[in-house]
Amino acid sequence: xxxxxxxxxxxxxxxxxxxxxxxxxxxxxxxxxxxxxxxxxxxxxxxxxxxxxxxxxxxxxxxxxxxxxxxxxxxxxxxxxxxxxxxxxxxxxxxxxxxxxxxxxxxxxxxxxxxxxxxxxxxxxxxxxxxxxxxxxxxxxxxxxxxxxxxxxxxxxxxxxxxxxxxxxxxxxxxxxxxxxxxxxxxxxxxxxxxxxxxxxxxxxxxxxxxxxxxxxxxxxxxxxxxxxxxxxxxxxxxxxxxxxxxxxxxxxxxxxxxxxxxxxxxxxxxxxxxxxxxxxxxxxxxxxxxxxxxxxxxxxxxxxxxxxxxxxxxxxxxxxxxxxxxxxxxxxxxxx
Amino acid sequence: xxxxxxxxxxxxxxxxxxxxxxxxxxxxxxxxxxxxxxxxxxxxxxxxxxxxxxxxxxxxxxxxxxxxxxxxxxxxxxxxxxxxxxxxxxxxxxxxxxxxxxxxxxxxxxxxxxxxxxxxxxxxxxxxxxxxxxxxxxxxxxxxxxxxxxxxxxxxxxxxxxxxxxxxxxxxxxxxxxxxxxxxxxxxxxxxxxxxxxxxxxxxxxxxxxxxxxxxxxxxxxxxxxxxxxxxxxxxxxxxxxxxxxxxxxxxxxxxxxxxxxxxxxxxxxxxxxxxxxxxxxxxxxxxxxxxxxxxxxxxxxxxxxxxxxxxxxxxxxxxxxxxxxxxxxxxxxxxx
Numbered sequence: 001x002x003x004x005x006x007x008x009x010x011x012x013x014x015x016x017x018x019x020x021x022x023x024x025x026x027x028x029x030x031x032x033x034x035x036x037x038x039x040x041x042x043x044x045x046x047x048x049x050x051x052x053x054x055x056x057x058x059x060x061x062x063x064x065x066x067x068x069x070x071x072x073x074x075x076x077x078x079x080x081x082x083x084x085x086x087x088x089x090x091x092x093x094x095x096x097x098x099x100x101x102x103x104x105x106x107x108x109x110x111x112x113x114x115x116x117x118x119x120x121x122x123x124x125x126x127x128x129x130x131x132x133x134x135x136x137x138x139x140x141x142x143x144x145x146x147x148x149x150x151x152x153x154x155x156x157x158x159x160x161x162x163x164x165x166x167x168x169x170x171x172x173x174x175x176x177x178x179x180x181x182x183x184x185x186x187x188x189x190x191x192x193x194x195x196x197x198x199x200x201x202x203x204x205x206x207x208x209x210x211x212x213x214x215x216x217x218x219x220x221x222x223x224x225x226x227x228x229x230x231x232x233x234x235x236x237x238x239x240x241x242x243x244x245x246x247x248x249x250x251x252x253x254x255x256x257x258x259x260x261x262x263x264x265x266x267x268x269x270x271x272x273x274x275x276x277x278x279x280x281x282x283x284x285x286x287x288x289x290x291x292x293x294x295x296x297x298x299x300x301x302x303x304x305x306x307x308x309x310x311x312x313x314x315x316x317x318x319x320x321x322x323x324x325x326x327x328x329x330x331x332x333x334x335x336x337x
Numbered sequence: 338x339x340x341x342x343x344x345x346x347x348x349x350x351x352x353x354x355x356x357x358x359x360x361x362x363x364x365x366x367x368x369x370x371x372x373x374x375x376x377x378x379x380x381x382x383x384x385x386x387x388x389x390x391x392x393x394x395x396x397x398x399x400x401x402x403x404x405x406x407x408x409x410x411x412x413x414x415x416x417x418x419x420x421x422x423x424x425x426x427x428x429x430x431x432x433x434x435x436x437x438x439x440x441x442x443x444x445x446x447x448x449x450x451x452x453x454x455x456x457x458x459x460x461x462x463x464x465x466x467x468x469x470x471x472x473x474x475x476x477x478x479x480x481x482x483x484x485x486x487x488x489x490x491x492x493x494x495x496x497x498x499x500x501x502x503x504x505x506x507x508x509x510x511x512x513x514x515x516x517x518x519x520x521x522x523x524x525x526x527x528x529x530x531x532x533x534x535x536x537x538x539x540x541x542x543x544x545x546x547x548x549x550x551x552x553x554x555x556x557x558x559x560x561x562x563x564x565x566x567x568x569x570x571x572x573x574x575x576x577x578x579x580x581x582x583x584x585x586x587x588x589x590x591x592x593x594x595x596x597x598x599x600x601x602x603x604x605x606x607x608x609x610x611x612x613x614x615x616x617x618x619x620x621x622x623x624x625x626x627x628x629x630x631x632x633x634x635x636x637x638x639x640x641x642x643x644x645x646x647x648x649x650x651x652x653x654x655x656x657x658x659x660x661x662x663x664x665x666x667x668x669x670x671x672x673x674x
């Protein structure tokens with residue numbers, strides 16, 4: 001049995017104070033235990049921890065931004081873990097240090113976070129150049145997203161230069177992952193299976209690359225056909241601001257065929273986006289997005305949590321639905337409280 | 338020269354009080370002058386008018402909801418006016434009363450609202466079963482959307498049973514139109530011209546039908562080809578909640594070929610959505626959407642307009658971009674003011 005302290009989401013630490021400077025020094029040195037501990041601080045809901053979390057993030061920020069951040073989504077069963085395992089291994093072979101994080105706001109309920117089953121990435125788990133962290137618990141997507149975003153910063157400070165953020169697409173989690181990564185990759189399957197399960201609308205148009213996975217064995221012909229179909233489809237979609245045409249590739253997470261091409265496309269994108277400055281522009285826009293998103297979530301929550309608003313909200317909603325009041329008048333009434 | 342009081346957005350009325358009951362009676366009787374006047378009240382920014390606007394909307398609400406609301410979008414040059422003219426005429430021949438409204442938040446600047454050029458719908462303008470109203474002036478999409486939504490209510494009370502809301506897609510106006518209509522139709526052109534101009538991302542996946550317009554003359558082959566391509570593309574997209582697969586049709590706004598089929602598809606949709614109750618569910622969801630949207634716009638505006646927030650916002654944004662502060666800490670600081 002292998003024990004991997006760096007994949008343990010609840011690394012033990014002494015209660016009480018945290019020596020932030022020493023923790024940061026260890027983090028910068030790339031110590032996995034320090035990284036785990038820092039992420040646990042960021043994830044902690046204990047009130048005493050938040051000041052330390054803030055302090056470590058503040059220091060880590062100065063060292064952040066140096067990685068490539070890859071977002072991955074796809075319906076359950078599409079083979080995300082196997083794909084990430086293959087991709088991660090090849091990246092490590094090329095000298096990268098790879099961190100894998102997850103966003104899954106549903107993990108709070110099931111306690112089965114998407115990376116929780118560690119056996120799903122067996123080889124990656126064993127590598128000392130890989131860091132795998134399950135989805136943090138949280139009741140809101142905003143909370144989970146914030147923790148994941150801060151975990152990215154910490155991983156970057158610890159020297160991980162390729163960060164993969166995975167989501168199964170609960171709620172608006174694809175949008176959240178899209179808003180914290182440089183390149184957004186949608187995994188699909190050939191054939192009917194995947195259509196029926198269905199990803200959410202708008203995701204296809206968000207993707208920087210669509211990868212038809214499980215292009216192996218008898219699936220190869222269907223995968224090639226699907227690739228052609230998706231290529232036609234993305235050709236009809238409006239171009240993104242950064243001017244990068246969505247790529248469509250096939251690959252097999254299982255036997256690794258096609259992974260090299262995926263890495264090449266990511267490299268091509270990086271060159272393209274660096275050359276036209278959209279790489280930095282997108283990152284800056286993301287920073288401001290999270291700044292404003294946090295503000296707006298908070299003022300909304302404050303408003304809807306006011307006792308007089310709670311008391312009146314359901315009544316007004318009913319009056320709107322029964323056409324006693326227009327939505328605008330009803331809103332005005334609630335705002336006037 | 339024809340004078341059409343019902344397309345005059347600034348129908349004269351006496352300053353001062355409004356006899357709401359009498360205006361509502363005339364509105365219910367289908368008097369075009371009363372409808373125009375009521376819409377002008379709703380659009381008015383004069384403080385004295387708002388109480389009257391509120392009162393007339395309150396009465397109209399009881400008679401609202403009986404029309405079919407069709408949203409139409411497409412890039413400039415796609416032939417929206419000619420399409421609406423053809424569609425409107427055929428609807429009138431089938432006994433419908435048709436109202437055409439527009440959302441165009443940019444009209445405030447150019448003063449050239451999208452339906453402003455009345456000659457663009459020559460025949461429809463002449464029909465006494467059609468009501469055409471240019472986009473209201475407004476500085477915000479929220480304001481323009483509200484006015485358009487209230488105009489829908491008023492048109493319904495006046496007996497218009499088919500309401501077309503057009504947009505050129507400025508800002509988030511497609512989303513606004515999508516959120517106030519029963520069926521959302523995207524007009525496209527065959528060939529390269531339209532791809533390059535580009536609609537915004539996500540719009541294709543919002544559409545209940547994609548219509549390849551200008552399928553006439555030498556364009557017919559290209560239009561058929563485009564239809565096939567779009568059919569393949571929408572097949573790859575996730576299904577909508579209401580379970581209606583996006584239809585792809587060709588038509589010619591110019592010679593009217595294909596318009597009958599568009600009307601048939603809309604009828605099919607109506608039957609489908611009525612049968613599975615998604616028609617009512619969608620309308621209810623839209624009412625609540627506007628209720629919450631209005632609230633959230635207002636609390637955001639209130640927050641960002643506070644002098645101490647204005648004073649600090651740009652500084653904090655800079656600190657976020659220069660990595661002095663995380664977006665979350667910076668947001669916390671602004672929220673603490």
